[in-house]
Amino acid sequence: MPQNATSSASKSQTGYNLDEQVGFILRRVSQRHLAIFAEHIPDLTSTQFAVLAKLCEVGPLSQNELGRRTAMDAATIKGVIDRLRLRGLVTSRPDPGDLRRITVLATEDGRAMFDQFSQAALAITEETMAPLDDQERVAFLTLLQKLV
């Protein structure tokens, strides 16, 4: 009997096979998604677009709050905002009610950029999900949501 009863993939004695682990597959799916993203929206990274989209969706937010809503920690959101500000897509002003806070908002240019690319962003989602039919997409999103 051959060394492996379950599949063609090799396995160590301990039963660990990299190619079967969720984390590894998850990373590769993310890579594919980010490649699709860069094809459709080469001007912005996916994280930059996420921040811009969130600002356009809900309006001005403090930097930390914005980070929370886009799933970025304080250090990360700062860098993203710095780069967006450098390009004139967002501005910030002090919060009059709380001297610790910085309120971040999209500029005219930022809004224009979001409007310009929001359709492309939907196309990115579509292309990422392209290998699945409609039923599978619903099922996949439902399951994926449970893993957050």
Added chain:
Amino acid sequence: MPQNATSSASKSQTGYNLDEQVGFILRRVSQRHLAIFAEHIPDLTSTQFAVLAKLCEVGPLSQNELGRRTAMDAATIKGVIDRLRLRGLVTSRPDPGDLRRITVLATEDGRAMFDQFSQAALAITEETMAPLDDQERVAFLTLLQKLV
């Protein structure tokens, strides 16, 4: 009628809602997975462990080939191997048959490290998938695989 017919989440005029996009959910699931990883295996990053696992699984490989098998580009795999080598977990030697190539292999310590943590790595996969029952896990992995 309120502005939104489909759900409680807000939507822009263009129909783009960040929280519904696969890419965004994918990123958050990856974040959760990496947090679980770091809890179980604080000594190595998931990418470092992936490289070590692949080397223990298939034996010595050229640096580029190793990168291909672990889904890392040439620049990324070099950094990962440099850090693993610095810690004595892998070594490398020139390929006699091809002067461009560097053959990378796990050291004794590297193998020991993999053996020590391979069970933990399986527990990481288990914990990542914990919100799903057995049927859902199979379904999820099948669908996720299609998106690579």
Added chain:
DNA sequence: TCAAATTCATTCGTACACAAATAAAGTTTG
């Protein structure tokens, strides 16, 4: 057979991602 194309490893630059430490501002509570 020799020029063109490809592969391999390296380097540089940019951009997340997060831990840990810090300081200032705000909140809670004894």
Added chain:
DNA sequence: CAAACTTTATTTGTGTACGAATGAATTTGA
């Protein structure tokens, strides 16, 4: 009210991730 705690933003350091450029080695194909 003051001490203790929390929140906010910043900084530093480490580690992916990838595009682009480079040079050396190998393969190819006319």
